[in-house]
Amino acid sequence: MASFDELMLPHLPSAYNLAHWILRNQHDAEDAVQEAYLQAYRAFARFSGQNGRAWILTIVRNACYGRLRRQKGTPAIEAFDEMTHSLDALAADESVLAERIREADGAKQLELALEALPPPWREMIVLHDLEGLSYREIAVIADVPIGTVMSRLSRARARLQNDLRARLAPPKSAAEAKT
């Protein structure tokens, strides 16, 4: 099998992007990624050779959530109310919103709206829509059933778009303006 460096360093951009989205700042993301790569190196003998990207991202994700747990001292993911596996039906034409986020202010609001999502939802959008992983791969990385990936992603998208629409709507008054 190829060396650790050859197999795992190419995934560093994905690893760092994921860590930054979960931890929301450069310093913590760099620390978490370094910690993850060290753990991965030590565990390399146990790597089966299949799907290195999913393997390293699992370790990175765990390192990030470990960090969040230590920072708050309380569960990083509060009792997350997972409703039954129902999917949010597509209801509105999303191309209007798509146009808005191509503009500068829309892109900024998108970033804020993504950051505002609870981590278990945010990571679904990052892993699927930004990193292009499959439902099956995400199920492995996040350690949940595929049905959960499907419903969380569906819910995350709905929440993201609703939040974004609210942020982009013209403010009714100064008091109601979104931060």
Place this chain on the structure above:
Amino acid sequence: MNCEETRQWLGAHRDGELDLVSAAEVDQHLQRCADCTALARGRDTWTRALATAAPRYAPSENLQRNIEAMIARESRRENRRPVASRSIWQIFVGVTALAAMLVLGFELGARHEQAALFSRDLISRHTLAMNSDHLTEVVSSDRHTVKPWLAQHLDFSPPVVDLAVDGFPLNGARIENVGTTSIAALVYHRHAHVITVYVWPRGALGLPATEILRGFHVQPWQQGEWNFVAISDVAGGELSDFAEKLRRSIGAERL
């Protein structure tokens, strides 16, 4: 398939994640429904826009260099064999073990080496946790607090007992990630010393080697469906005593 059903599956359909039969049904509906087709196109437009507009955070050059340097250091540390720091007895045992490994074949030797590396890894984690002030993520001597906390964060619920009566009070717990496997680390105190007890389900990961290294004792055992490893710098006899009391206590509670 009607509009309502189609719209529920449309997300997964546009992601290319539906099975062939369901995908075909959605395709058929889209062919005869302009409204749903418009929604499907809207979703595709959104997905493309999102991928472009969302920030992509890129690693600094420093980060890659630091990681490469760290791996190089780690690799050197694994390869270093400081003979001077070992006693004649340890060398004898080492040589005998090596001979045994050669006799039993490479396969067994690789597993043995892995077990030894695992011991060292667990010792590192034990000392790192103590020195970095991240000894516990849940601080409590009450097993009715610690056990559910662990169950919430892991996909298993390990046995947790407090041995304060025997002089080994429970301090709390944390989670350790060994490769892709998460394991529980229960933290006990013995006077001024710390004992870490790593616990995980038997099938998940093999046991490390029994070892004494730099004053740390590694004592692994299996009990019921669980693997346990106790690590501490308390005297060897004390750690065995602790392990025995822990075994009995867990066995008694049938946890």
